Amino acid sequence: MQYKILPVEKIEKIRTNYIQITIKDEDFASQCNPGNFFQIKADITSQCRRLFKPISVYNIEEDSISFLIKVIGGGTRALAALKTGDKLKIYGPLGNAFPLRQDSKILMVSGGTGYPPLAFLKKRLDSSNNILFLHGGASKDDVFPCDCSYTIDGSFGNKGIVTKDIADLLKKESFDCIYSCGPVNMLKTLAQIVAPIPHYVSMEAYMACGVGVCYGCVIPTNEGYLRVCYDGPIFEAEKILWKEL
């Protein structure tokens, strides 16, 4: 884990309210595994006393790391305002990683900003696996490349929530492993549907330190409150006390 101030290599607007930021750094690029995240923020005065924001690794190509970010509040808005060459502050990589399966039939399910870590995971899973990737969002602006898309408003792909067909799917096909990331209610529903198949979820939480020292980002588990930034963000779904979430 390191702290750096790096220039933005590239920043693109994706649809109405996502941005993709790319930075270049050999150390960082070589250290990242799927599920890892960074704490980042725009290096501008109005942000100087604000918290960093946790953002998952979305893609790595050689020395370049990309992040896919939904603009929702002050921190992400400041990131969206950056231009090529502007600086961002960044430290990481942080958190644990998805266990990488082999020779497995895998179901990946993401919702909204849960997409980036799974997209990265998919790239890193080797070809011995057989993967089905479902992704859902509120509308067509929240949909990204995958095997099957869902939108709540029906503006793209299947209409409805991403979990709606999974129970049926599991009756027809069997999977060795599930990976998921997304809004907590989606994950909760999914966990119920897919149990007892091994299921790894990437959790989100409001963070301060991102390195495990403040105990601010916990979720309830059968081992007590565990830190998303340090003990996670990847958890076995069966460990999580979904009812308390």
Place this chain on the structure above:
Amino acid sequence: MQYKILPVEKIEKIRTNYIQITIKDEDFASQCNPGNFFQIKADITSQCRRLFKPISVYNIEEDSISFLIKVIGGGTRALAALKTGDKLKIYGPLGNAFPLRQDSKILMVSGGTGYPPLAFLKKRLDSSNNILFLHGGASKDDVFPCDCSYTIDGSFGNKGIVTKDIADLLKKESFDCIYSCGPVNMLKTLAQIVAPIPHYVSMEAYMACGVGVCYGCVIPTNEGYLRVCYDGPIFEAEKILWKEL
């Protein structure tokens, strides 16, 4: 007194760290007298919960009002960052005005940012008067058009503080009235030198409301603590308890 949000008509950089901002507003332009000031601030998010800054009227031409502003801290820096067409928030005119003399021999003495109100006063004093205007600053960047300039570092005009020759001057010439504005130490010295000639000073103070309600901007006088924004900014020098300043 009114509150308005107005576009910047024109903004110019003057020397290294002054700016001149011009706005256009008929109401305001018709209401201003020399010595009056406005509370202004840049209408940008980083300023939204910051105080307004008191700035004297520097010049009025038809409907246009100009301010000459030295950039020293956050509020003035934000003003300096404005571009033509950007908005500023402004309320005023505020405070009392210099009494306008006639048929008089007048000495005007300003230091640093004390220049603008006297420059405006000079324009409004009619031609029955005979005026000598001395202005001083730290260096050549702080000097503006007047009859006799002083700089501490000698980089323009006479070397030294603006008050240094006044005692001698008064031995040679007699004045009916003095108008002054500038740093408190300059005013204090001046007040001593020129007494008992009628002497009107424009005072500065850190302000919050600018309209007389918070009692934050007071100076000590022989009538107690008086508000610079409301009872002033123009005071008779003999009223002020200089020793307490």
Place this chain on the structure above:
Amino acid sequence: MERIMSELSTSLGKINLQSPILNASGTFGTEYFNFFQQGILGAYVTKTITLKPKIGNPPPRLYETEAGLLNAIGLQNPGLKSFLNNDLFDLREYLKIPLIVSFSGATQEEFIRMLEGLELHCGIYGYEINISCPNVENEGIAFGTNPDIVFNLVEKLARLTDRELIVKLSPNVTDIALIAQAAEAGGATSISLINTLYGMAINWETGKSRLSIPVCGYSGIGIKPVALALTYQTARAVKIPVIAMGGIHSWQDALEFFYAGASAIAIGTANFSNPLTIPEVYQGLLNFLTQRNLNLKDIIGKVN
């Protein structure tokens, strides 16, 4: 308009207000009615007056910190006599909204004498008893920190008036709910809070205190979370209405305080950074409630 008015109407202990927004004492004057209409304000609260004139603290009295304002005014005011003979006259003439007089005393007797004096004058709807100003030595804060003293004082005052009797509390205490309960037991008809927190700033270049008295009063954005916590604690501890203030700058801020239990809110420091805060908060609340088809009373104390 009828309907609109009722959405935002609220009650203190003895008076009803057409708007739940007051001004915080010492931060407002009729000058602001150049910027918006009186009716936006539920009531007009005067700057705190004392029996004798007070000269206040020497300058500098103000300093803006990164997240708020420090002040060391020290209750400068012309005293009760001048107030009665000048200001009260003008205010009564001018105001179309209820007038609340804020006052403070150095001793219990002073408080009583002031109330008695004020009772002789009509046009006053209520009093705000300031037992919480951090900028004066004898006046104010000493009273505000001890529940027994507060109870005794308020009990005496309550006997002397039928008007709204608001007691304004200091945040600089161990248990504000206890003080509020003492005021309630003494007969206060509502509670207002918070006055300024203790605050200080030093010029790091010179080592000089930024203000003439080192420990002074801190208000504005930075105190909002504290004010909200103390409003919540107080509103749960008493049955009388609470008037909340401390760093409120927007209608969203105001909503937080209503949810926490405030029956009315007051705007102080925000008047300085935005003289239109009061009408903007008013309009924002109105839109919010209208859109949700709610009255203010539906949300007061409803934090969950």
Place this chain on the structure above:
Amino acid sequence: MERIMSELSTSLGKINLQSPILNASGTFGTEYFNFFQQGILGAYVTKTITLKPKIGNPPPRLYETEAGLLNAIGLQNPGLKSFLNNDLFDLREYLKIPLIVSFSGATQEEFIRMLEGLELHCGIYGYEINISCPNVENEGIAFGTNPDIVFNLVEKLARLTDRELIVKLSPNVTDIALIAQAAEAGGATSISLINTLYGMAINWETGKSRLSIPVCGYSGIGIKPVALALTYQTARAVKIPVIAMGGIHSWQDALEFFYAGASAIAIGTANFSNPLTIPEVYQGLLNFLTQRNLNLKDIIGKVN
């Protein structure tokens, strides 16, 4: 380098520190030494531990306000036994700077048992007695608000140790100087302050408290003026050294606290918004003092 070290060196009651900068308990871990060298820190203060493991409060535990941070951690920690068998071992191995153990108890007996347990282990330079955490019901803050209880507790603890005994005070009290004097009389060798202020935030769209417990702890920029005022009041009331914290983000902020009377300062919330705060404050102070040819001790308490 010799000269440099001495410019920034300072003393607590019983130990000397090469740097006047500590970390605030609960906001720091050895992870940060990935970003800068240990020696920049005068001593390492652990997160507060308790006798038994504590599960802490449910999430959400964090919310960033306009001018600071609210937290409701609730002292989650694995308890003394786990600390002694795991963390202490690692820290002793790893640290080249003095280790200070922060702990808290629900009763006087718990505090005593913890101190006795810790006394049996070497490698500990001092204790920070946390009697001031606002996020737990039994632990902490109850002790911190009553001078007699503080005196009794500290007296008992002081008898049991020769190590640095720091008592950490809550700002949520009527008179912090009184509590500090009680701790000093009891035998504290230094005072640290401030722990978090009471704070709260509500989601205006839903009326829900932003955190799982409504009234929680407020830290960061917004509390700086309060922390400075309380540092000033405390430093004038006691003779033992004061370790000050609360919203310090820059070396200029740090200077204010030294001028106000702090012998050392601690960085908390600023670690989150800028993980390099500690080395930046260190370098800034060093430059300032070098340029003026001063030692830190020349400015401590010299506000004027």
